[in-house]
Amino acid sequence: MRTSGEARRDRLARSRLYVVTGARTGPEDLRDFLEAVLEAGTDIVQLREKDAEAGDLLRWGEVFRGAAERHGALFVVNDRPDVAVALEADGVHVGQNDIPPEVTRRLVGPDLINGLSTHNQEQLQAASPCADYVCVGPVHSTPTKPGRPAVGLDLVRAAAGRERRPWFAIGGIDPRTLPDVVEHGARRVVVVRAVTESADPGKAVRTLLAGLPGP
Numbered sequence: 001m002r003t004s005g006e007a008r009r010d011r012l013a014r015s016r017l018y019v020v021t022g023a024r025t026g027p028e029d030l031r032d033f034l035e036a037v038l039e040a041g042t043d044i045v046q047l048r049e050k051d052a053e054a055g056d057l058l059r060w061g062e063v064f065r066g067a068a069e070r071h072g073a074l075f076v077v078n079d080r081p082d083v084a085v086a087l088e089a090d091g092v093h094v095g096q097n098d099i100p101p102e103v104t105r106r107l108v109g110p111d112l113i114n115g116l117s118t119h120n121q122e123q124l125q126a127a128s129p130c131a132d133y134v135c136v137g138p139v140h141s142t143p144t145k146p147g148r149p150a151v152g153l154d155l156v157r158a159a160a161g162r163e164r165r166p167w168f169a170i171g172g173i174d175p176r177t178l179p180d181v182v183e184h185g186a187r188r189v190v191v192v193r194a195v196t197e198s199a200d201p202g203k204a205v206r207t208l209l210a211g212l213p214g215p
Contacts, residue, residue, distance in 0.1 A: 138171020
């Protein structure tokens with residue numbers, strides 16, 4: 001039985017750390033990585049492979065879904081509502097130039113979580129009510145978003161002051177930059193390289209969680 005939208009949104013509200021990763025170097029590496037980060041306390045994992053075909057996403061996504069279910073975490077698919085539905089994932093995340101959240105909601109139904117990226121205060125203010133959560137950033141420049149200028153901490157402060165749904169700071173966040181992000185009001189963060197490029201992903205997750213306010 002699929003998890004209800006209410007249960008997913010309750011889990012989202014309690015989330016603090018969101019890890020985005022690709023398919024890694026192979027099946028065993030992917031399984032080991034997901035087990036390590038979820039065991040350490042990651043709340044949400046996202047499969048992000050921009051140029052992959054649907055068949056590959058489905059194969060990798062099965063690994064994500066199984067790991068997330070074992071650890072009581074959420075599994076989100078980047079950009080592809082069709083793949084999210086096929087996998088019975090917990091949600092889908094879209095950017096400003098992807099399918100709008102209003103359309104995504106019609107495609108995935110009421111029970112899947114919708115996430116939306118925002119990059120300035122105008123986008124944040126205009127974020128669709130169909131989005132269950134928003135991300136704000138990139139706070140710092142990052143190679144995972146080439147060509148996307150850093151927005152700095154002002155957008156974090158703005159989100160802390162006005163956003164009532166769950167929101168996550170994203171972009172160049174690691175143990176060194178996390179304190180400033182928290183000081184400006186972030187209670188949830190999305191990370192990529194700070195965990196995916198770590199020699200000990202589980203330890204990296206625990207370090208980040210230790211620097212975030214409690215749930």
